[in-house]
Amino acid sequence: MRANFIFSEVWIGLRRNLTMTIAVIVTVAIGMALLGIGLMVNSQVSKMRGFWSDKVEVSAFLCKKNDPLPSCKGSKGVTEQARADLQTRIQGMAQVESVEFENSATAYENFRKTYGENDVLVKAIQVEDMPESFRVKVKNPEEYGTVIDELQSVPGISMVVDERELLDGFFDLMEKIRGFALMIAGFLVLAVILLIGNTVRLSAYNRRRETGIMRLVGASNLYIQLPFVMEGVIAGLLGGVVSAVLLIVTKVFLFDSMNINLAAGTQLTWNDLAQVILGTMVIGVIICILASFVTLRRYLRV
């Protein structure tokens, strides 16, 4: 095997087909970047799910004095004694793992932490305005529904909020982004296959003299086909490099900034990114090799 001979043939082929090569590189780059984004969203979502799954709780808010909500009609507020009774009652439920009480002061503190930048809002709300609540943890995530139903019927509880619902909206959005990215990536993969087919066909036509002579003097199929396949592989690899850059940019400017607001500790690490980039490159190169081989079978008689 004469490697430098193959490479000089590859170089000539790529230069002769420069515009097509660029088209392949760009398409591979965008296609693989979208595929990579899909994979990144995937691992981001699963990391966040893991992070939130043991933190998600059901909040059961207690009625305040003159609470306008219908479930608290005529309530004069929940007394210390009633509160303690409620806590034991909730604790007694078979599905409940733990109950914590959050008083107005703690609630206000949390509120101020979240909305600290919004001075008007923080000033308008007083400690007494914040409702007291129980934070209920459920043993089994599937039993949230039963617990919520049961809590809602307990007198003295104004409102039950399932925190999972708040997160579900976010996860839905992420999954839509993922689906969209993967769908477009799929179309681009199709475009890559057709483009490479076209490039190889042009290349085979441009080099029909050479391949004809190669056949005649007894060059092996590998020798005849390898330059064409290598053209596809190199275009695929260059596309992969460009898509790696796009993915790094996406991580730094999109995923990292999003995470600061949502949850610390669910950051997509460089290690995750490296895996995604490796995966997309391998997929890109494999697609290029397969597309080259399939077209060669049709346009290069060996």
Place this chain on the structure above:
Amino acid sequence: MIHFDNVTKVYANQNRPALDHVSVEVDKGEFVFLVGPSGSGKSTFLRLILKEERPNSGAIHVAGKDLARLSNFKVPHLRRRIGCVFQDFRLLPNKNVYENVAFALEVIGKPRRFIRKVVPEVVELVGLEGKAHRMPDELSGGEQQRVAMARAFVNRPMILLADEPTGNIDPATSIGIMKVLDRINRTGTTVVMATHDAAIVDSMRKRVVELEDGKIVRDQSRGVYGQAY
């Protein structure tokens, strides 16, 4: 060296066979002219030897190999033992004489040192010494055909197939081409040459196989082009 046993070849979409029950034997080191009008089956005969086409019936042995049992994977190795020359030279226009000849060795993976040694020898053998760095378009037709012969012979094939090698060349230059073919034949290489050129066949006095409508109508040692009636 080449053995055809009752070979028939019918191309798809054609009723008349290109070769019709042809049996012929060519020994090692022989020089054979293949003559006959256009469409008589000369080119088909050559293509069958290269396994570019498969016969519909009959058996072909080349260099001791039964072509029907030769797997596609091994066809390149068969072709390495057969050199080919054509009417239209088939040189690479962007490579010079040396590179055109070296190409045949490069693509079968010969080491560079070997190529550097044998290519100048063959270029000299065909009478192109001093012209190794000319481009094909700087050469006459006869010189281009010599390059093609050098390329066909550089790997020392056992058989050389020539399909109308003098078809595009004037008679005076053709004599030089025939001398090179004769020189190659004297190294022990079997030469099969398809031609229309009566003057050349008559002057060489070699074996002549005449085809007509796919059938062998004459097989004569030390023959001439046309049958003397």
